[in-house]
Amino acid sequence: MLIQKENQKRPPILYSCYFSRSREGEQFVPEHVLSFQIAGTLITNDGNQQHTFKEGSIRFIKRNHLLKFEKRPPENGEFKSLSVSLDQETLRSISLEYGYHADKHLPPGEATVELAPNQLYKSYLDSLRPYEQLAEPGNEGLLSLKLREAVMLLLKSNPKLKDVLFDFSEPGKLDLEAFMNRNFHFKVELKRFAYLTGRSLATFKRDFEKIFQLSPSRWLQQRRLQEAYYLIKEKGKAPSEVYLELGFEDLSHFSFAFKKMYGLAPSKI
Structure with a gap:
């Protein structure tokens, strides 16, 4: 990708x-x-x-x-x-x-x-x-x-x-929970997520932890792994195509994180 x-x-x-x-x-x-x-x-x-x-x-x-x-x-x-x-x-x-x-x-x-x-x-x-x-x-x-x-x-x-x-305004403050559940699969820096939801990086992190009870990086990994599990088990997708779709750096990193969360390698699901 x-x-x-x-x-x-x-x-x-x-x-x-x-x-x-x-x-x-x-x-x-x-x-x-x-x-x-x-x-x-x-x-x-x-x-x-x-x-x-x-x-x-x-x-x-x-x-x-x-x-x-x-x-x-x-x-x-x-x-x-x-x-x-x-x-x-x-x-x-x-x-x-x-x-x-x-x-x-x-x-x-x-x-x-x-x-x-x-x-x-x-x-x-x-x-x-x-x-x-x-x-x-x-x-x-x-x-x-x-x-x-x-x-x-x-x-x-x-x-x-x-x-x-000719609308030169910056993004307004959006529903953070809805935005993140819709865009978690995009691999962009946290400052970009903050900007698009109308927040400074510090406010984004503070609002995020209030809503999700996790840090943004921890939540993003868990949410992507949950989606990976669904795509592999329910949609029959291969791990080799799922890790790219969900923004992981490489297949070995994805497999390690997946096994740590679910106790099984993605190829065993």
């Missing part, structure tokens, strides 16, 4: 191209993303909903979400997608220039929204194809224009996204 590191910076316009094999991973999405599926299939899961995006589909991914993904290439072909990351600086600049503001603060909701294809999106995608090296030094002005064009295109085609694009 591929896991995007917490501080890894992605280029504003990113082509993904993988040859012949599927890839899985998870990531924290720090900025809004407009993404085009050029070839193959992308499956996403934000802990609430799973979405499948096939060739020709267009999606909008909201910032401040955790997301698992699987990239499947077409038969005898390559997986290809193009993603445009809409950073807060660009959006704030457009807000000041054109007077766009969010009329209301929306709850987090689903991380991924499928957009209806139209000629405007097609023309924009076609305009990006000659610029695969757009992120190289010297192209900053052109890159900025393409990002702003993407924002204006979203507003034209999907006006309701204004309340998402």
